[in-house]
Amino acid sequence: xxxxxxxxxMHFMNGDEACCEGALAVGCRFFAGYPIxxxxxxxxxxxxxxxxxxxxxxxxxxEIASMAAILGASWGGxxxxxxxxxxxxxxxxxxxxxxxxxETPCVVCNVQRGGPSTGLPTLVAQGxxxxxxxxxHGHYEIIxxxxxxxxxxxxxxxxxxxxxxxxxxxxxxxxxxxxGHMNERVIIPREDEIEIISRRKPTVSREDYLPYEADADGIxxxxxxxxxxxxxxxxxxxxxxxxxxxxxxxxxxxxxRLVNKIRNNRDKIIRTKNLYLxxxxxxxxxxxISARSAMQAVRNARNEGIKAGLIKLETIWPFPEELIRxxxxxxxxxxxxxxxxxxxxxxLERCAGGACPVSxxxxxxxxxxxxxxxxxxIAKAARGTT
Amino acid sequence: MTTxxxxxxxxxxxxxxLLRTERIPHIWCPGCGIGTVxxxxxxxxxxxxxxxxxxxxxxxxxxxxxxxxxxxLDSFHTTHGRALPFATGLKLARPQTKVIVVSGDGDLFAIGxxxxxxxxxxxxxxxxxxxxxxxxxxxxGQQAPGxxxxxxxxxxxxxxxxxxxNFSYLASACGATYVARWTAMQVRSLRSSISEALEKRGFxxxxxxxxxxSSFGRRNRMGSALEMLKFYxxxxxxxxxxxxxxxxxxxxxxxxxxxxxxxxxxxxxxxYEKFNRSQMPQWRSMHPDTQKGR
Numbered sequence: 001x002x003x004x005x006x007x008x009x010m011h012f013m014n015g016d017e018a019c020c021e022g023a024l025a026v027g028c029r030f031f032a033g034y035p036i037x038x039x040x041x042x043x044x045x046x047x048x049x050x051x052x053x054x055x056x057x058x059x060x061x062x063e064i065a066s067m068a069a070i071l072g073a074s075w076g077g078x079x080x081x082x083x084x085x086x087x088x089x090x091x092x093x094x095x096x097x098x099x100x101x102x103e104t105p106c107v108v109c110n111v112q113r114g115g116p117s118t119g120l121p122t123l124v125a126q127g128x129x130x131x132x133x134x135x136x137h138g139h140y141e142i143i144x145x146x147x148x149x150x151x152x153x154x155x156x157x158x159x160x161x162x163x164x165x166x167x168x169x170x171x172x173x174x175x176x177x178x179x180g181h182m183n184e185r186v187i188i189p190r191e192d193e194i195e196i197i198s199r200r201k202p203t204v205s206r207e208d209y210l211p212y213e214a215d216a217d218g219i220x221x222x223x224x225x226x227x228x229x230x231x232x233x234x235x236x237x238x239x240x241x242x243x244x245x246x247x248x249x250x251x252x253x254x255x256x257r258l259v260n261k262i263r264n265n266r267d268k269i270i271r272t273k274n275l276y277l278x279x280x281x282x283x284x285x286x287x288x289i290s291a292r293s294a295m296q297a298v299r300n301a302r303n304e305g306i307k308a309g310l311i312k313l314e315t316i317w318p319f320p321e322e323l324i325r326x327x328x329x330x331x332x333x334x335x336x337x338x339x340x341x342x343x344x345x346x347x348l349e350r351c352a353g354g355a356c357p358v359s360x361x362x363x364x365x366x367x368x369x370x371x372x373x374x375x376x377x378i379a380k381a382a383r384g385t386t
Numbered sequence: 387m388t389t390x391x392x393x394x395x396x397x398x399x400x401x402x403x404l405l406r407t408e409r410i411p412h413i414w415c416p417g418c419g420i421g422t423v424x425x426x427x428x429x430x431x432x433x434x435x436x437x438x439x440x441x442x443x444x445x446x447x448x449x450x451x452x453x454x455x456x457x458x459l460d461s462f463h464t465t466h467g468r469a470l471p472f473a474t475g476l477k478l479a480r481p482q483t484k485v486i487v488v489s490g491d492g493d494l495f496a497i498g499x500x501x502x503x504x505x506x507x508x509x510x511x512x513x514x515x516x517x518x519x520x521x522x523x524x525x526x527g528q529q530a531p532g533x534x535x536x537x538x539x540x541x542x543x544x545x546x547x548x549x550x551x552n553f554s555y556l557a558s559a560c561g562a563t564y565v566a567r568w569t570a571m572q573v574r575s576l577r578s579s580i581s582e583a584l585e586k587r588g589f590x591x592x593x594x595x596x597x598x599x600s601s602f603g604r605r606n607r608m609g610s611a612l613e614m615l616k617f618y619x620x621x622x623x624x625x626x627x628x629x630x631x632x633x634x635x636x637x638x639x640x641x642x643x644x645x646x647x648x649x650x651x652x653x654x655x656x657x658y659e660k661f662n663r664s665q666m667p668q669w670r671s672m673h674p675d676t677q678k679g680r
Contacts, residue, residue, distance in 0.1 A: 030479055051662035056478045060471060061504040068468040069475030076479025098465050225460040226483050228439045232455060234463035
């Protein structure tokens with residue numbers, strides 16, 4: 001493999017470009033997408049870079065087709081991804097559901113902008129967080145990551161692929177316009193320092209292989225198209241053979257497994273970065289670009305002698321329920337900093353369970369949160385005058 | 387009411403090796419034309435002599451979409467209308483696999499119409515079989531893009547106010563390299579057209595006019611399945627190698643059948659390789675033939 005696949009070294013690049021490089025470094029060789037601000041640079045980078053590493057870039061007719069194409073490519077045995085922003089994310093929901101139901105590894109990066117509808121194409125928001133969780137119909141679990149810098153775009157794109165290959169589902173990278181367009185230092189490690197996980201393959205004969213029979217960890221080994229197993233894959237509720245099993249029993253069995261393979265592995269999936277949490281009296285929870293405002297505010301608060309702490313969510317879904325439950329009873333207040341009308345704060349409230357007051361620091365999009373706004377709220381909460 | 391278990395001690399069928407026999411009986415209604423098309427597809431596949439592990443079937447949603455569930459190949463029953471973009475990704479990831487897309491007129495040309503146009507324009511190397519039964523069968527017989535003007539369906543009880551698409555003309559206009567149309571009565575011609583389509587490089591398209599006696603036929607008083615077949619056959623006029631514009635598809639006047647297009651045109655992959663060759667020293671690594679150990 002040539003040096004071009006992993007651009008080892010120190011770079012000055014934006015988050016969208018870092019996403020592309022992370023994908024190539026972990027072995028993504030297929031990208032299907034549709035131009036949309038502020039995610040277009042991912043597609044542009046992919047169209048330039050993929051041919052250099054023997055991969056395929058295709059610009060599809062819309063985001064529905066893009067999502068369908070990456071599922072097809074994944075079954076063809078090639079690691080695949082797409083990228084988009086809100087309007088395209090809405091169109092992708094249909095086939096994200098197909099990916100969940102058929103347990104197809106792939107990655108979707110949503111560089112969020114202001115909505116609803118066409119909204120604010122060039123300006124930041126974090127308004128798609130609940131859509132990421134529940135946007136496709138039916139009940140399911142999802143994995144979504146939230147990068148807060150171009151470096152994290154690189155690192156988390158690698159992690160997103162590894163999670164998708166491990167747990168067999170579309171993994172979402174919920175970035176935002178500022179992270180996508182911000183230029184910062186990105187350090188790309190040596191090729192041998194990059195962890196690459198690929199889907200578990202069946203070890204049994206064609207006669208004995210049941211495509212959706214899970215191993216003890218809840219994950220079924222995956223045969224690709226052309227491996228000789230002659231699999232059947234359907235978006236209908238199916239049994240271990242992959243054949244339609246359309247009754248309450250079949251539904252219970254399939255959906256429970258789709259849900260439990262994520263729920264039972266929460267500890268391995270969930271990651272947070274905690275700052276000054278041990279003795280914190282006021283805790284800010286945040287993610288993406290807002291977490292950087294929050295971090296500044298928490299540091300400023302500490303400089304002023306206020307015992308503030310930060311939980312930076314790196315996986316937004318599944319939500320770090322246990323951590324919040326353990327922190328809430330021993331603090332004066334918790335607050336969620338996010339750029340939407342209050343989405344993840346609902347999860348925070350639910351998990352805090354009334355053990356401490358929970359508040360929201362937000363705007364509806366178009367601008368990042370000022371650290372001063374968060375600092376004021378921390379100071380008030382510390383004084384007990386919310 | 388008791389339902390008898392399927393009889394499994396029948397002598398083997400010549401197509402059993404390509405069937406998921408454990409899934410038989412199928413869900414199609416008595417007299418449905420999809421079985422005829424399915425049989426022709428199986429025969430054509432067998433005729434190629436290809437390794438079944440190198441062929442994949444992709445379908446959308448609807449009665450015809452269920453074909454993918456009965457064929458013993460790598461088979462993918464995707465979302466409504468999205469078989470073609472799914473197949474596009476599959477084909478580009480595994481260029482050495484022959485990809486066959488089967489679906490109905492509603493799936494391919496209503497909800498999936500835009501995907502059809504673009505897959506044909508790109509000349510994606512795949513074979514598309516459209517079962518045109520003139521309505522949405524799975525949902526009980528609604529108006530579809532193939533429904534004739536004035537025909538009765540559950541969503542056009544007084545007659546459809548829309549003129550139907552001419553799918554074969556559309557396919558040729560979008561750039562398909564092979565286009566043929568037959569009715570389900572012309573089985574030998576259909577089989578040989580599907581064989582030719584499978585062997586064709588590029589986007590090949592075969593349209594089959596089939597009876598849907600349970601829904602379309604019943605509401606339009608067309609009689610039994612056999613009567614419908616005979617009716618379509620009676621309306622058929624074989625005209626090969628004509629301008630697809632002239633290939634009228636009008637069940638009240640004339641159903642022009644035959645092979646309308648058989649041309650050569652570079653595929654998406656031909657162009658992609660040509661334009662990116664200088665960039666891709668490792669191009670071969672994409673081909674799983676040389677991908678071992680990847």
